[in-house]
Amino acid sequence: MYKWRFSMIHMIFYAPYPQIVPLIKQVFQERPDCDELEYEIVQDFYNNPLQDLNADVVIARGFSALTMKQRGYICAELKVGGYDVIAAVLKARRMSPGLSHIAVIGAFNMIYGIESIRDAFPDMKLSTYPVNSEPLLADAIRQAISDGCDALVGNYTGVELAKKSGLPAVMIESGQEAINNAIDEAKSAAEIDLREKMRSAQMANIMNYSFQGILSTDQDGIITFANKYCYSILDSGHALLTGRSILDFFPNLPLEEVTRNGKKLLSELHIYASYHLMVNCVPAPDNNGNSGCVLTFQDTSRIQADELQVRKKLRHSSFQAKYQFSNILHKSRIMDSVISDAMTYSYSDSNILIYGETGTGKELFAQSIHNSSPRKNHPFVAINCSALPENLLESELFGYVEGAFTGASKGGKMGFFELAHKGTIFLDEIGDVSPNLQSRLLRVLQEREVVRLGSDTVIPVDVRVISATNKNLKEEVANGRFRQDLLYRLDVLELNLPPLRNREQDALFLLSQLISYEHERTGCILTGLSEEGASLITQYPWPGNIREMRNFCQRLSILTQNPLATPADILKVLPDAAAALTPNGPKKTDRSTPGDAPVYSLYDEREEILKALYTFHNSRTKTAKFLGIDKSTLWRKMKKYHILLP
Numbered sequence: 001m002y003k004w005r006f007s008m009i010h011m012i013f014y015a016p017y018p019q020i021v022p023l024i025k026q027v028f029q030e031r032p033d034c035d036e037l038e039y040e041i042v043q044d045f046y047n048n049p050l051q052d053l054n055a056d057v058v059i060a061r062g063f064s065a066l067t068m069k070q071r072g073y074i075c076a077e078l079k080v081g082g083y084d085v086i087a088a089v090l091k092a093r094r095m096s097p098g099l100s101h102i103a104v105i106g107a108f109n110m111i112y113g114i115e116s117i118r119d120a121f122p123d124m125k126l127s128t129y130p131v132n133s134e135p136l137l138a139d140a141i142r143q144a145i146s147d148g149c150d151a152l153v154g155n156y157t158g159v160e161l162a163k164k165s166g167l168p169a170v171m172i173e174s175g176q177e178a179i180n181n182a183i184d185e186a187k188s189a190a191e192i193d194l195r196e197k198m199r200s201a202q203m204a205n206i207m208n209y210s211f212q213g214i215l216s217t218d219q220d221g222i223i224t225f226a227n228k229y230c231y232s233i234l235d236s237g238h239a240l241l242t243g244r245s246i247l248d249f250f251p252n253l254p255l256e257e258v259t260r261n262g263k264k265l266l267s268e269l270h271i272y273a274s275y276h277l278m279v280n281c282v283p284a285p286d287n288n289g290n291s292g293c294v295l296t297f298q299d300t301s302r303i304q305a306d307e308l309q310v311r312k313k314l315r316h317s318s319f320q321a322k323y324q325f326s327n328i329l330h331k332s333r334i335m336d337s338v339i340s341d342a343m344t345y346s347y348s349d350s351n352i353l354i355y356g357e358t359g360t361g362k363e364l365f366a367q368s369i370h371n372s373s374p375r376k377n378h379p380f381v382a383i384n385c386s387a388l389p390e391n392l393l394e395s396e397l398f399g400y401v402e403g404a405f406t407g408a409s410k411g412g413k414m415g416f417f418e419l420a421h422k423g424t425i426f427l428d429e430i431g432d433v434s435p436n437l438q439s440r441l442l443r444v445l446q447e448r449e450v451v452r453l454g455s456d457t458v459i460p461v462d463v464r465v466i467s468a469t470n471k472n473l474k475e476e477v478a479n480g481r482f483r484q485d486l487l488y489r490l491d492v493l494e495l496n497l498p499p500l501r502n503r504e505q506d507a508l509f510l511l512s513q514l515i516s517y518e519h520e521r522t523g524c525i526l527t528g529l530s531e532e533g534a535s536l537i538t539q540y541p542w543p544g545n546i547r548e549m550r551n552f553c554q555r556l557s558i559l560t561q562n563p564l565a566t567p568a569d570i571l572k573v574l575p576d577a578a579a580a581l582t583p584n585g586p587k588k589t590d591r592s593t594p595g596d597a598p599v600y601s602l603y604d605e606r607e608e609i610l611k612a613l614y615t616f617h618n619s620r621t622k623t624a625k626f627l628g629i630d631k632s633t634l635w636r637k638m639k640k641y642h643i644l645l646p
Contacts, residue, residue, distance in 0.1 A: 009190045011039040011183070012053060014060040014068075016078065017156040017171055018043060020179075027179045037187070057190040059182050061174065062110040062155050063134045074193050076186035078179065080110045082117045084172050088153040089121065092170040096151060099168075103144035105129040105137065105154040106172070137161055212298040213277075219290045221246045221255045233275055233299065246295065250279065258283050258293045269300075276300040319419060321367035321380035328364060329513055332505040333626045334498050334608065345493045346372035351445070353430075353490045354468040356497030359547030362468035363428060365495065370424040375464060378423030381416045386429035394437055395453055398444075404454025417450045420463045430490065431471035431482065438483045445489040465490065500542040500549065502605060505628045507542070507549075508534060514550055515565075518557035526557045530564040537570055606641040609634070618645050 015021050021041055028039055040055070058068045061078040068075040085104065093099055101124070104114050108130040118126055127149060129140040137158045144152060145167060152162040152169040162169035207214055207227040213234070216225040226234075226241035234241065234249050247253060250270055257263040258281050265281040277297040285291040325339055345352055346369040354362045363382060370380045385393060395405075399415030416425060427433075433441065444450055449460045467490045476482035500507060512528060519527055529537065542548055552573060560569045609627070616622035624634040637643075 010055045012055040016061040057186045062107040078182040088172045101125045103149035215295045218292045319379040321370045323367040325368045331509045332503045350492040351465045352493045359545030360497040366426045366466045381420040382426040386432035400453035401455045424464045427467040430467040431469040500545045514553040524557040536567045
């Protein structure tokens with residue numbers, strides 16, 4: 001259980017008589033909690049009443065205790081027990097052996113236990129004279145003398161007055177146990193009071209820092225409490241809202257329905273000055289059965305702003321990767337190898353650079369890597385670096401503060417690196433980033449922190465960076481268009497995606513899958529390719545790769561009126577590629593587009609062949625089978641790339 005701890009408790013101990021001071025000090029010093037207590041001993045209460053106490057609690061006896069409680073101070077009593085009175089009576093008898101009638105005079109809270117000790121003195125009469133205040137002691141003493149009392153026991157002041165009247169007197173003294181018990185009571189009372197004050201302060205902070213107005217009223221609608229927000233909306237003329245009628249501010253409020261009938265008013269619109277306020281009002285009965293009300297309100301513009309923030313956060317929560325490795329459709333051994341590497345990379349937290357021509361599925365791989373990584377439950381944020389101008393891209397990546405530039409959103413904006421915290425950021429077309437932005441990216445990757453535009457506050461970020469490009473960044477570095485140090489940061493792990501023309505086993509398989517998908521999605525007539533159509537389409541190099549193939553299938557499904565697409569149907573959809581579809585046209589293995597325009601492939605075929613040969617111990621048969629080509633094709637490619645076997 002949680003326990004409250006207080007560093008120091010401040011006490012004032014009113015000594016009821018001078019002789020007790022050393023004993024009080026002794027008790028304080030011997031207590032095990034003495035380092036938690038700070039005390040001051042005060043004598044002669046009425047000459048030193050200490051009107052403004054700088055203490056958490058007071059300890060006093062008799063009249064002093066009554067006075068302090070009347071003043072509203074936290075006061076623990078130094079109680080007088082029956083034993084203390086007996087000790088005083090015995091002392092009086094020793095002083096005057098012939099005593100027969102003793103008066104016990106003092107405050108009621110000091111002498112209330114006398115009745116229980118009368119039987120201890122069967123041969124003596126004990127009379128009590130309780131008084132309400134110390135000035136009445138003299139009257140009580142005169143009455144005791146008149147009643148035939150021959151001695152007095154009481155407090156310090158009473159004893160002094162009795163002696164002046166010639167009456168023998170003994171003071172009731174408090175012992176060590178009583179002092180210690182009083183300190184325990186004082187400590188407990190102080191802790192309870194401090195705890196309540198802390199709770200009250202906490203509740204006040206909660207109320208005052210609430211972003212809605214909170215009012216409470218009595219049964220007549222008079223305001224008994226108003227938090228700070230109320231003063232920011234309701235015009236009080238710099239005066240207190242408490243004591244005023246709630247109808248002064250909400251004249252259309254059906255107050256009696258709430259306070260008399262217990263009705264709850266929820267989400268009602270009230271207009272005050274220029275504010276449109278959403279109001280809730282509920283009954284709040286007190287301990288006597290009378291019901292006031294508690295009213296809360298909020299400016300509707302604030303509600304609208306909060307709703308906008310919620311929408312933004314919900315939009316940010318949409319930064320999720322949708323695809324898995326299982327979504328990558330393929331039949332070729334080459335793609336098996338690429339997917340295997342990508343799956344291995346996913347378990348690492350190192351940056352990845354994906355090379356691939358347009359349409360080869362770079363983001364598909366990036367999402368799959370993220371969803372297989374330990375960061376899968378955190379955001380996946382993708383941004384196309386070539387789609388935005390430099391100044392806009394910079395603000396999107398790193399964010400900005402309000403007023404950073406003309407048109408900056410009020411309140412600023414969080415950048416994509418911040419949004420991707422704990423997750424993955426995918427920087428597509430990284431090769432198109434300007435040199436200036438490359439420098440900022442390098443710093444982010446080195447320091448793992450961002451600074452918003454217009455700000456000097458450093459924000460730490462924990463992101464994994466996956467980049468992609470269709471350019472040869474090593475050539476870009478050589479030509480001075482890309483920073484070498486940035487390339488080293490991005491290209492920790494490298495993934496090369498082969499173009500579709502080098503995936504002989506995948507082309508027809510993917511065509512079949514895409515046509516089936518369009519058939520199911522649209523209900524079109526087309527269900528596949530005729531034998532002649534399939535033979536013809538295999539000649540096409542697909543320079544746009546899978547993206548181009550997907551668009552081709554969509555057009556084909558719309559324009560074809562046959563269940564199986566013929567060569568004529570295909571040529572109708574691809575008129576500009578007719579040359580590539582003729583027997584004498586360029587083949588897909590030529591790495592060229594129609595019209596003999598050279599295309600640079602970022603897929604390193606030579607490296608893939610060397611890798612396969614190494615895996616299968618230079619066996620051309622196994623290597624060719626793995627790559628999905630025949631042995632003669634493999635031999636030609638080895639000659640082309642100057643690959644010699646030992």
